[in-house]
Amino acid sequence: MCHDWGESGDGAVVVLEGEVGWLSCSLFSHPSVYNYTSALSTGLNLFWYRLPAGHDLEQPIGYSQRLSKERERLWLQPATAEDTGQYICMLSNKSSCTKISMRLEVLARDQVVRGCEPAVAVAPSQVIAPLQEGMTLDCPDLQDVVKMADSSPSVTWYHRCQKFPTWGSDREQRGLSLQIHVMLTTYDGSYYCTVHYQRRGRELQYSRSINVTAVYPSSLPKHPSILQPTQDHIFKVEQGCTQVRLECRGHFPYLAGDWDIWWTVDGKKVEELNNSRFFQNNRQVKYDYGDRTVESVLLIQNLQAKDLNREYNCSVRNQRGFDTHRAHLEQEVPLPSVELGCGLGVTLLLMLVLFVVYHVFWLELLLLYRSWFGTDERHTDDKEFDVYISYARNSEEEQFVLTTLRRVLENELGYSVCIFDRDSLPGGTITDETLTFVARSRRLLVVVSPGYASQGSQALLELKAGIDGMARGGHLRVILVQYRPVRRQGWVRELRRARVALALVRWQGDKSRELTSRFWKRLRVELPVRRVSGVEGGGGGGEEGGSEGEVALRRLHSQNSTSSQTGLITNTVKEPQKVISIAAYL
The missing domain is CATH 2.60.40.10 (Immunoglobulins)
Incomplete structure (x- = not known):
């Protein structure tokens, strides 16, 4: 009787051609069954056989200087390519035997x-x-x-x-x-x-x-830890959700021993629940010099209401310690998506409408704000005039100033206007009176045109006086009204400097004649605060709070404006010393 263990499950023994190799009898790989010394003492002998390729019967091995047997090993010193094949080691005596086969592969060096x-x-x-x-x-x-x-x-x-x-x-x-x-x-x-x-x-x-x-060095801490979830972490569950995924990540410093990460539900491991709705899956997500981070995922299928009240714990363990974190399930209250979306849409639409309204009607809104909250400068200074108008002395600009600007500012908007040619007294010095009028005004309105501010003119004197007043104390503001387009090289130095920081209001002919046009709205923003409704309520007269005599006087000045132009020419001819004074100031 011979008991055959078949072929060894350890796999083939691989030896490099030309190097030393050996075969260890697999019968002695189980010391509890066979021990070489004990087997020999009981009368068993170890024999080696070889089964050549294409043969059915094993043949005894002839030992030599290259092939030798030492205890339970068959030595090949060195191995050759012809040694490849199946080998059998047998323990036998006169009545019984036990054998097992092993395969030897001799590889060429280039393999x-x-x-x-x-x-x-x-x-x-x-x-x-x-x-x-x-x-x-x-x-x-x-x-x-x-x-x-x-x-x-x-x-x-x-x-x-x-x-x-x-x-x-x-x-x-x-x-x-x-x-x-x-x-x-x-x-x-x-x-x-x-x-x-x-x-x-x-x-x-x-x-x-x-x-x-x-x-990592063995001196570093080796206790395991849970990276996530935190202690008593709450996992939100959406309403109507049928599957819940609970993730736990544990960190395991390198140790030679075993480690483990697991979930428990109500104190029982997943495999102890005998419930197919619960499933756990572990995978390694990071390896860094022996330290590993492992993720454990607990899947709950077909979520039930009672699952929200269960106790979930993630635990980690190695030879140095133990850590556990508790997690909770909580049903998430759904947000009113339709209402929220509609509210957001209405808000964005309202913001867009407000942006468009402000972009289109910003002048009206600014005037409305000034009429409610603006401060009347007449109560804070001792100026006599609201506006002093400076313009080129020629027929076209004079016609625009006297028949348009003056009429609307005084009769429609209720401002007190100073025009040198109309309000100056005969016999005075032009330089002194000009400086006085400018200093007694709250705004200097400069009508810019191609013929404005030529060297030695009164208009240039008025412009310089206004700019000096702004620079000294800010008690006077200069407003530029472009009556006709002017090339930049045609502007005098003072006007070019003023253009950088001053507002420029453009007159656009017939488009600007109506009081509701953009020109008059833009001009009113730069002028002192006046309420048009109060002027109209006063019968188209003077400023709010003004006396009837002042209103009558202002109307008289308006009626005589045309005849005053002739007086200006006469005064200029009769008093040449005033022209000399302007040239000296400039």
Whole structure:
């Protein structure tokens, strides 16, 4: 009777051609079943067989200097391509036997060469190296080879295609081992070691690889923690929602032991609930030098009202500690989306309407505000006139000033207007009277035209006086009214400087004749505050609060304005010294 265990489940043994390799009998991989020393003591013997390709019966192995048996191992020193095949190890005595088969694969060197790295057929060993700490690397399987060698073996180390000893002072080879004094992040990766030894006069070797993984130092805190949710976090649940997703993220510092993250519902783990509506899924979202962040998602299908009152806890654990956070479910009150959208739309529409209204009627709104909240300057200063009009002395501008500006300002808007040619007394000095009139006025209205402010003219004197009054104390404001377009090079220096900071109101002919036109509204914004309704209520007379005598006097001046132009010419001819005074001032 022979008990056949079939083929070993450990997979094929891979050996590089030309290097040392061996097969360990898999029957002894279960010490509780078979032990080599105990098996021999009970009369069992170990035999090796080989099943050549294309044969049905195994054949005994003929041992030689290259193929030898040492305890439970079959050594190939070195392995050749012909050694590839299936091998059987058998424990037997006169009455029974037990056998198991293993497969050996001998690879050519060009099948495993990886760039500049040494050729290695065996899977790499895994080593964890804490940063800023020291450690020692030993070439795998070295102790087994030492027993077979006739002399002390030697080991050559490689890292990232560099051969020791060109690595620096932090790493050095001591005997057969590689000593890393201070582990750095640049020292991780794959290390290769090649073992050389002699046996029975033959030079033999084999190569192994070690994968070194850097982790955070062991001196750092290693207790697990929950990143989210916070303690007693509330998860909002929308009305009518059929699936709820609860997310928990735990942080696990590197430890060699086990760790775990889980959800509990009413104190029971998900697998203990026996309820298919609850499902938990874990995944790693971050790995940083051994520290890992793991996300655990609890899915609740077909949400029921009683699920809102359950107790949910997310917990994490490792060998150093435990942490847990409680979460709550709360139904979210839906916002009135239709009402909110309509309200927002109405608000935006109202803002748009207000913007359009302000953009179109800003002058009217400004005049309305001034009529309600504006201060009447007559109560705050001792000026006699509201407006002093300065213009070029020619027939066209005089006609515009006397028949249009003066008439509307005095009769329609109720302002007190000063016109030098009308209000000055004969026999005076033009310079002194001009300066006096300008100083006694609240506004200087300058009618700009191509013939205005030529050198040595009275208009230039009036302009300079107004600008000087603004500069000294701000008790006088200058307003520019463009009667006819003027090229900029035709403006005198004083007028160009004034244009930068002063308001310019443009007369547009017939479009500006009506009192409701933009010209008069814009002009009223620059003039002192007057309420038109009060003027009209007074029968089209003078200013509010003015006496009947003042109104009559103002009307008399208006009726005699045409005849006063002739007086201006006569006075200018009869008194040439006034012209000389203007030239001297300028």
